[in-house]
Structure formats: structure tokens, C-alpha cells
Amino acid sequence: xxxxxxxxxxxxxxxxxxxxxxxxxxxxxxxxxxxxxxxxxxxxxxxxxxxxxxxxxxxxxxxxxxxxxxxxxxxxxxxxxxxxxxxxxxxxxxxxxxxxxxxxxxxxxxxxxxxxxxxxxxxxxxxxxxxxxxxxxxxxxxxxxxxxxxxxxxxxxxxxxxxxxxxxxxxxxxxxxxxxxxxxxxxxxxxxxxxxxxxxxxxxxxxxxxxxxxxxxxxxxxxxxxxxxxxxxxxxxxxxxxxxxxxxxxxxxxxxxxxxxxxxxxxxxxxxxxxxxxxxxxxxxxxxxxxxxxxxxxxxxxxxxxxxxxxxxxxxxxxxxxxxxxxxxxxxxxxxxxxxxxxxxxxxxxxxxxxxxxxxxxxxxxxxxxxxxxxxxxxxxxxxxxxxxxxxxxxxxxxxxxxxxxxxxxxxxxxxxxxxxxxxxxxxxxxxxxxxxxxxxxxxxxxxxxxxxxxxxxxxxxxxxxxxxxxxxxxxxxxxxxxxxxxxxxxxxxxxxxxxxxxxxxxxxxxxxxxxxxxxxxxxxxxxxxxxxxxxxxxxxxxxxxxxxxxxxxxxxxxxxxxxxxxxxxxxxxxxxxxxxxxxxxxxxxxxxxxxxxxxxxxxxxxxxxxxxxxxxxxxxxxxxxxxxxxxxxxxxxxxxxxxxxxxxxxxxxxxxxxxxxxxxxx
Amino acid sequence: xxxxxxxxxxxxxxxxxxxxxxxxxxxxxxxxxxxxxxxxxxxxxxxxxxxxxxxxxxxxxxxxxxxxxxxxxxxxxxxxxxxxxxxxxxxxxxxxxxxxxxxxxxxxxxxxxxxxxxxxxxxxxxxxxxxxxxxxxxxxxxxxxxxxxxxxxxxxxxxxxxxxxxxxxxxxxxxxxxxxxxxxxxxxxxxxxxxxxxxxxxxxxxxxxxxxxxxxxxxxxxxxxxxxxxxxxxxxxxxxxxxxxxxxxxxxxxxxxxxxxxx
Numbered sequence: 001x002x003x004x005x006x007x008x009x010x011x012x013x014x015x016x017x018x019x020x021x022x023x024x025x026x027x028x029x030x031x032x033x034x035x036x037x038x039x040x041x042x043x044x045x046x047x048x049x050x051x052x053x054x055x056x057x058x059x060x061x062x063x064x065x066x067x068x069x070x071x072x073x074x075x076x077x078x079x080x081x082x083x084x085x086x087x088x089x090x091x092x093x094x095x096x097x098x099x100x101x102x103x104x105x106x107x108x109x110x111x112x113x114x115x116x117x118x119x120x121x122x123x124x125x126x127x128x129x130x131x132x133x134x135x136x137x138x139x140x141x142x143x144x145x146x147x148x149x150x151x152x153x154x155x156x157x158x159x160x161x162x163x164x165x166x167x168x169x170x171x172x173x174x175x176x177x178x179x180x181x182x183x184x185x186x187x188x189x190x191x192x193x194x195x196x197x198x199x200x201x202x203x204x205x206x207x208x209x210x211x212x213x214x215x216x217x218x219x220x221x222x223x224x225x226x227x228x229x230x231x232x233x234x235x236x237x238x239x240x241x242x243x244x245x246x247x248x249x250x251x252x253x254x255x256x257x258x259x260x261x262x263x264x265x266x267x268x269x270x271x272x273x274x275x276x277x278x279x280x281x282x283x284x285x286x287x288x289x290x291x292x293x294x295x296x297x298x299x300x301x302x303x304x305x306x307x308x309x310x311x312x313x314x315x316x317x318x319x320x321x322x323x324x325x326x327x328x329x330x331x332x333x334x335x336x337x338x339x340x341x342x343x344x345x346x347x348x349x350x351x352x353x354x355x356x357x358x359x360x361x362x363x364x365x366x367x368x369x370x371x372x373x374x375x376x377x378x379x380x381x382x383x384x385x386x387x388x389x390x391x392x393x394x395x396x397x398x399x400x401x402x403x404x405x406x407x408x409x410x411x412x413x414x415x416x417x418x419x420x421x422x423x424x425x426x427x428x429x430x431x432x433x434x435x436x437x438x439x440x441x442x443x444x445x446x447x448x449x450x451x452x453x454x455x456x457x458x459x460x461x462x463x464x465x466x467x468x469x470x471x472x473x474x475x476x477x478x479x480x481x482x483x484x485x486x487x488x489x490x491x492x493x494x495x496x497x498x499x500x501x502x503x504x505x506x507x508x509x510x511x512x513x514x515x516x517x518x519x520x521x522x523x524x525x526x527x528x529x530x531x532x533x534x535x536x537x538x539x540x541x542x543x544x545x546x547x548x549x550x551x552x553x554x555x556x557x558x559x560x561x562x563x564x565x566x567x568x569x570x571x572x573x574x575x576x577x578x579x580x581x582x583x584x585x586x587x588x589x590x591x592x593x594x595x596x597x598x599x600x601x602x603x604x605x606x607x608x609x610x611x612x613x614x615x616x617x618x619x620x621x622x623x624x625x626x627x628x629x630x631x632x633x634x635x636x637x638x639x640x641x642x643x644x645x646x647x648x649x650x651x652x653x654x655x656x657x658x659x660x661x662x663x664x665x666x667x
Numbered sequence: 668x669x670x671x672x673x674x675x676x677x678x679x680x681x682x683x684x685x686x687x688x689x690x691x692x693x694x695x696x697x698x699x700x701x702x703x704x705x706x707x708x709x710x711x712x713x714x715x716x717x718x719x720x721x722x723x724x725x726x727x728x729x730x731x732x733x734x735x736x737x738x739x740x741x742x743x744x745x746x747x748x749x750x751x752x753x754x755x756x757x758x759x760x761x762x763x764x765x766x767x768x769x770x771x772x773x774x775x776x777x778x779x780x781x782x783x784x785x786x787x788x789x790x791x792x793x794x795x796x797x798x799x800x801x802x803x804x805x806x807x808x809x810x811x812x813x814x815x816x817x818x819x820x821x822x823x824x825x826x827x828x829x830x831x832x833x834x835x836x837x838x839x840x841x842x843x844x845x846x847x848x849x850x851x852x853x854x855x856x857x858x859x860x861x862x863x864x865x866x867x868x869x870x871x872x873x874x875x876x877x878x879x880x881x882x883x884x885x886x887x888x889x890x891x892x893x894x895x896x897x898x899x900x901x902x903x904x905x906x907x908x909x910x911x912x913x914x915x916x917x918x919x920x921x922x923x924x925x926x927x928x929x930x
Binding site for chain 1: 804805808809811812813815817818820867871874875
């Protein structure tokens with residue numbers, strides 16, 4: 001398999017290397033020639049979708065490229081790009097590439113200091129930004145970024161009284177570019193012709209959980225070959241509709257709404273503002289859509305809340321047909337056999353419920369939706385699939401130009417991320433870490449050879465930092481960050497985040513922290529979800545005074561025990577993780593809080609800190625006691641400190657015997 | 668803020684205004700000038716006569732004495748809709764939007780004095796009225812873009828939070844393309860972030876459209892930051908006028924705000 005893949009990759013690279021269409025600017029010219037009248041970019045402005053055809057986009061990119069050159073932008077220069085998804089900013093990326101420069105899109109919500117680091121590191125002399133907000137941020141750090149010489153903005157609003165000579169309206173730059181082009185008619189074409197597939201195309205700074213951000217260098221070959229492989233795999237066409245709403249600095253946006261658009265010629269639409277995304281989604285009706293699990297989760301929650309407010313008949317209809325969909329929706333989508341009666345019911349449900357629902361959400365025309373970034377709850381995943389939406393998981397990284405694995409149609413499972421994408425090779429290293437090799441593998445980290453060597457081996461294998469394994473069907477399953485995976489005393493693998501996610505997928509459980517490294521068994525802290533459990537308690541006329549009271553109730557404990565038992569049953573069916581069942585747990589007396597240092601600001605649990613902070617609770621979990629009194633200091637929102645007393649009960653759960661047939665038992 | 672800004676001639680001149688309700692003297696001999704392109708603030712403690720002053724300019728109250736000269740024309744008695752025709756628009760302290768109508772429709776009502784087709788044609792959405800509406804809709808969209816309220820374009824205003832309702836109301840006033848914009852406590856009841864936003868919008872309106880703005884406000888801090896000139900009222904009398912810097916150190920003003928007894 002490896003041989004054939006390697007030859008195919010070589011062939012691809014040769015094709016990319018020798019053919020004329022090996023850079024983004026060359027693809028732009030080609031698209032303008034082949035499909036000049038088709039839309040390339042769209043933006044909602046003044047309440048109306050305004051379009052650029054490929055021919056118009058080519059004209060604007062040319063004007064902008066020449067204008068940049070006239071201002072002194074040279075081959076090899078970096079162009080910082082800061083702003084929401086805007087056609088002009090995408091065109092600025094291509095314009096920079098056309099004159100041999102390198103666009104560096106940056107996160108638009110970063111504070112000035114974070115921007116300063118990237119600007120200094122890239123030595124960018126030019127920046128194209130969206131509006132006054134970004135101009136102000138750059139002006140603030142300008143004296144600390146000596147390289148930055150020109151700032152070009154899209155929206156002149158509020159900038160009337162800014163007299164700095166280095167500030168330019170993008171229209172003015174285009175105007176200068178058109179004049180420059182008249183005087184130097186060969187300049188633009190020569191610049192594009194000089195570009196090669198192996199040239200540096202773009203630099204993307206990864207936010208990096210540790211240390212300073214690293215600049216991932218991707219070549220045109222990386223972008224174009226990865227984009228093309230995925231286009232072929234999913235049969236994407238030039239008439240796809242895509243909404244570009246994820247940050248431009250994120251690698252996914254550069255593939256889904258930039259490189260793939262150039263390769264297959266489809267139109268990319270930019271929302272009116274970040275607040276109108278859901279409305280714009282509905283108006284546009286994308287056919288190809290990406291969203292992280294969090295967004296799908298929010299949509300599902302909104303739907304459920306609105307259904308609660310609907311008339312009783314509508315509620316009945318909804319619940320009846322959603323039950324039908326849950327039973328047969330996914331099998332129909334995957335082309336499995338389904339009884340005639342169920343097909344008829346599903347068809348009726350489509351007219352009465354699924355169709356209107358998808359229409360309201362803007363998903364009527366979705367042919368392909370991806371989700372990635374973190375684990376998605378099976379309920380959420382199944383909900384959208386049961387509606388007939390082809391939502392699939394992929395696994396990728398900036399260093400891979402996105403694609404490492406993609407779930408093929410008909411082989412979609414909630415707990416795996418699919419087999420390797422076209423031309424990608426995957427191995428599991430001895431320490432359990434996933435490593436891969438593909439045509440999308442990045443060139444290097446900018447100005448950081450040490451980090452490059454640590455991540456990418458000499459023969460092109462890249463360390464992902466994620467631990468996982470390949471299941472019986474050849475699908476990759478990611479379980480945790482490799483550095484967090486450890487072993488119990490009996491040698492069983494222990495993946496804390498995997499267990500915590502499994503627990504958190506239950507609506508009653510808000511947070512979970514698991515322990516097991518160098519221990520005899522796995523133990524857990526659980527935070528209940530006050531809203532969900534509170535609601536549940538209300539319906540049972542269970543009075544409670546607050547979180548601590550509710551969390552200490554026996555009824556609530558029973559609820560959590562059920563969840564933990566279910567997780568254990570799932571684990572028992574898993575050949576790799578059967579040994580890491582949760583044996584003892586307690587429901588914490590307070591909610592884990594970022595203010596107390598227990599969560600990060602992005603709301604991830606800080607396992608180490610919690611383990612130290614509640615050492616006596618952890619000790620109790622690994623003793624034979626069935627309760628543990630605790631007195632904890634808490635910080636209130638106004639900064640005052642107080643103490644909470646509680647006597648926590650510790651629950652012991654009998655492990656489930658490992659079941660033989662994993663697939664069946666998973667039901 | 669005001670760098671590069673050109674303050675022009677007098678746009679509105681208020682001279683020796685006296686206004687009383689029965690025995691209550693609301694305004695006593697108040698005079699001031701508002702110049703083109705400036706942001707002019709009238710401040711004062713509660714009950715100082717600020718809103719009365721705005722209502723006088725607006726034509727809602729008719730003063731017993733004094734003259735108001737707007738664009739060189741001294742007026743005797745004027746109704747509010749005449750003021751609107753002359754290019755004076757205002758917002759209200761306690762929001763007066765059409766709560767059941769969308770943001771867009773509310774802003775469109777601000778265009779009404781500028782529409783020439785009659786009520787019947789508008790209702791039928793027919794002939795010239797259709798063309799006209801298109802032009803007005805474009806202007807409304809520009810205002811929506813300007814105030815960054817795209818996301819609530821079609822939301823009934825009654826469902827909006829307070830800060831946004833204030834913004835929509837500003838939008839409706841702007842829709843009349845006023846030369847003089849009167850703002851009645853634009854920041855009242857807002858949290859800090861909403862106040863900052865509103866300040867930004869007031870400055871931008873003044874800057875981008877060249878609109879002259881007269882506002883009343885009791886939040887001193889805000890007023891001092893954005894105004895070109897300030898007049899201070901206390902018990903219906905003007906006790907000070909000048910730049911924010913001058914007013915801030917004026918002893919009468921300090922006394923009025925700290926509540927020194929009046930002999």
C-alpha cells in the first residue's frame with residue numbers, strides 16, 4: 001500500500017511541478033479564463049449579496065498586486081492580513097502571492113501585543129486590515145515594529161482624520177496599481193510566471209498551547225495538492241456554495257474557502273458581520289460547510305429550546321418524527337437497507353419536520369459538512385445525520401495543510417475520524433503518538449529549526465502530539481494528547497481526556513476530571529450541570545438550595561452512577577481501553593471555575609492543579625473510605641473569599657467484564 | 668478628537684429664552700449659539716431645564732420670551748414637524764420606537780419627511796412610490812451599516828436590549844439626514860461598554876456626515892470627552908458656557924453639582 005501511495009504522490013508532485021497551474025495566482029488566471037463569468041467571491045454589504053466574478057476578481061487582484069508593488073512590496077516580502085473574512089482580504093492574499101510575496105493572515109481578535117509578536121517575527125513591512133479597529137491596534141504597536149511601513153485598510157470609516165502618510169485606502173492602492181500596470185504592462189504577468197509550486201505560499205501562526213506561536217510555512221504544492229485530493233475524494237464541483245466565517249488565520253479557512261475555491265472554481269461568500277453568520281447561512285444555503293462541534297452543539301440547543309416553546313401539536317410531530325429519524329435517518333444516509341414502512345415515514349417526516357427545520361437552519365442544500373477540532377458528542381452528531389445531513393469528521397492540522405484523515409461516505413462513526421485521506425500515510429509511534437506523512441506536510445516552522453526538527457523527521461514524518469490507534473476497520477481513533485496518556489499500575493492504557501469527554505457528553509455532567517496515572521484504577525471527580533440537573537430536579541419536585549446542596553443529593557448521585565456505568569459498558573466493549581473503567585467517583589461540592597484556577601480561560605480542566613488542590617479527595621478516592629469531609633476556600637465573583645463545608649460521598653462502581661465482540665456490544 | 672475638524676458659522680442661535688409652566692420658571696433668559704459641525708452639550712443637574720431647552724429648539728414647547736434663529740431665520744412659533752422639515756431630528760430620553768416594527772422599518776419611518784409620494788401610493792407600493800422606496804432603502808441600509816446593526820435588521824425593536832434600542836433610535840433620527848441632531852440623554856441607563864459605543868457613534872456621525880449635534884446629558888465624564896463646547900444649566904439659568912476644560916474648573920458649576928445652597 002505504501003509503495004503505490006508513494007508513487008502516486010510522486011506522480012502528483014510531478015504533475016503539480018510541471019503543469020502551469022501550480023500556484024494560486026496561476027489558478028486565478030485560469031479561472032478567469034475558463035469560468036470568468038461565474039462568481040468567485042461574494043460579500044453581503046448594505047443588505048445585499050455583492051459578487052465578484054472570477055474575471056472581476058482577477059482584475060482587482062491585479063490592481064492590488066501592482067499597487068502593492070508600487071508602494072515597494074517585493075518578492076519575498078510578508079504581507080500581514082488582519083480582519084474578518086472579506087473578499088478584499090482574500091484578494092490581498094493572492095495579490096501578495098502574485099508578486100512573489102507571502103501573506104500572513106492573523107487572528108483578528110488578537111490583542112495588540114500578540115500581533116506585535118507575529119509582526120516582529122515575520123518582519124512584515126506591509127499590512128492589509130479591515131477597518132479602524134485594526135488600524136488603531138497596529139498604530140499602537142507601530143513603534144515596537146520597526147519593519148512595518150505601510151498599512152492598507154478596507155473600510156475608511158472613522159479614519160478621515162488620520163493623517164499618517166503610511167495609511168492607505170485599499171481603493172487608492174488599487175488605483176495606483178492600475179496606473180503602475182499601464183506603465184509596466186509586463187510586470188504582473190512576469191511575477192506570476194516566476195512563481196513555482198514549491199515556493200512558500202503562506203505562513204500561518206499556530207496559537208500553540210505552550211510557548212510562543214510558531215509560523216507554519218506552507219508551499220503552493222502543500223495547499224493545492226491537499227485541496228485537490230480532497231476535492232476529488234468528495235467530488236466537489238464549481239457550483240458549491242461556501243460561507244467563509246472561520247478566522248482567516250486558521251488553516252481550515254485557507255483550504256476550505258481559499259485553496260479549494262481556486263482549484264475547483266466554486267464561489268466563497270463572506271458574511272455581513274460576525275453577528276449575522278446564522279442569518280447569512282440561511283440566506284445562502286451552503287452546499288459545503290465546516291463547523292467545529294461547538295457550533296453544531298449550539299444549533300442543536302437552540303432548536304431544542306425553541307421546540308419547547310412550540311405549540312403542543314408541533315412538539316408532538318417533532319418528537320415523533322425525530323424518533324423515526326433517529327432510528328432510520330443515518331442508515332438511509334449510508335445507503336443501508338431500511339423497511340418500506342420506515343422509508344415512507346421518513347419521507348413524510350422530511351416534508352413535515354426535517355425539511356422545514358433544515359431550511360430554518362440554512363442546511364437545506366448541504367451535501368457535505370465537516371466537523372473537526374475536538375470530539376463531537378454522539379447525540380449531536382447523530383441528530384444532524386438523522387436529518388439527512390452528510391456530516392463527517394476529519395482529523396487534520398496546520399502542519400498537514402488540514403487533511404490527515406477523512407471519513408468516507410457511508411463509513412461515518414461518531415468515535416473515529418476515518419481512514420487516512422488520499423496520499424496520506426499514518427503510523428502509530430511506539431509511545432502511541434500518531435505520526436503522518438503526506439504531500440501537505442509543511443515546509444518548516446519559520447525561523448525555528450529546533451521546533452521543526454522536533455516535529456518533522458528527516459524523511460518527512462510529522463508528529464501530531466495526539467495519541468490514538470487504528471481500529472479494526474482501518475479508521476483512526478484519537479483518544480487524547482500523547483503527553484496526557486499514561487498507564488495504570490496493571491499496564492492498561494489510561495487516556496484522561498477521552499474518559500472525561502465520554503462523561504461530559506451526558507447532558508447532566510458538566511465537567512469531569514479523571515485520575516489514574518500510576519494508580520491501581522481510574523477515579524473521577526464529576527461536576528453536575530446545574531441547569532440540566534436543576535431542571536430534572538424541578539420536574540421531580542426536588543427542592544434544593546444551590547449547587548452544593550443539589551450535588552450532594554442521593555438521587556443526583558444515582559443519576560451520575562447511571563452515566564458512569566454506561567461509560568464503563570462502552571469501555572468494556574473497547575479492546576484498547578477496557579482496563580480503564582472508572583471504579584470510584586465523587587460529585588464535587590462546587591463547580592470548577594477559571595477564577596479559582598481550576599479551568600483555563602478557554603475552560604479546559606487543569607488536571608494537575610486540581611489533583612494538588614484537592615489532594616485529600618484524591619487520597620480518599622484511592623482509600624476504602626466511603627465519604628470525605630471537605631472545607632474549601634472559594635473566590636467569589638467580586639473577589640471576596642469564603643469557605644464551603646461539605647461531606648462528599650464516594651461511590652464505588654463494579655467494573656464490567658470486557659466484552660468480546662466490540663461492535664455489537666457498543667449498542 | 669477635534670483635530671482637523673472645521674467648526675463653521677452659527678447654525679442655531681438661542682437668545683434670551685424664557686419658559687414657564689404656570690408659576691414654575693423652567694428657563695430664565697437662556698442664550699447660546701450652536702455652530703455648524705460642532706458637538707454642543709447642555710448639562711446640568713436634574714430639573715435644571717435641559718429637556719425643556721431641547722423641546723424649545725425642537726418646536727415642542729413655545730417659549731414666552733426670546734428668539735430662536737435657525738439657519739439665519741428667526742422663527743416665531745413652529746411645530747415639531749416643521750422643525751423636522753427644516754432638518755432638525757431628535758432622539759428621546761425614554762425611547763420612542765415603534766416596538767412592533769423591525770429595525771429597518773423604524774429607520775425607514777425616519778425617511779418619511781423626505782418622501783414625496785403620497786400615502787395611498789406608498790400603501791399600494793406602486794409606481795413612483797416603489798422607485799422612491801428603493802432609494803430610501805439604500806440610505807437606510809447605509810445607516811444600518813454605519814451603526815453596525817446588520818444582525819438586528821429584521822428584529823422587532825421591542826425585543827431588543829435597551830442599548831440597541833437607543834442605537835436604532837439614533838438610526839431613525841439619522842435617516843432624516845438632519846443638519847442638526849438633538850440627542851436627549853443618549854447615554855442614560857447604559858452600561859460602560861454601551862456608553863463607549865454610543866460615544867463612538869456620536870463622534871462618527873459628527874465626523875462622517877458633518878452633522879451638528881446638540882445633546883443633553885447628565886453623565887459629566889462622557890460629555891467632557893466628546894463635546895466641543897458645553898453650556899451648564901442650573902435651576903433654568905445658564906451658569907457657564909465654554910470648552911469642557913473651562914467648564915470643568917468653573918466654580919459655579921462645581922457648586923451646582925455639589926449642591927451648594929442658593930442664597
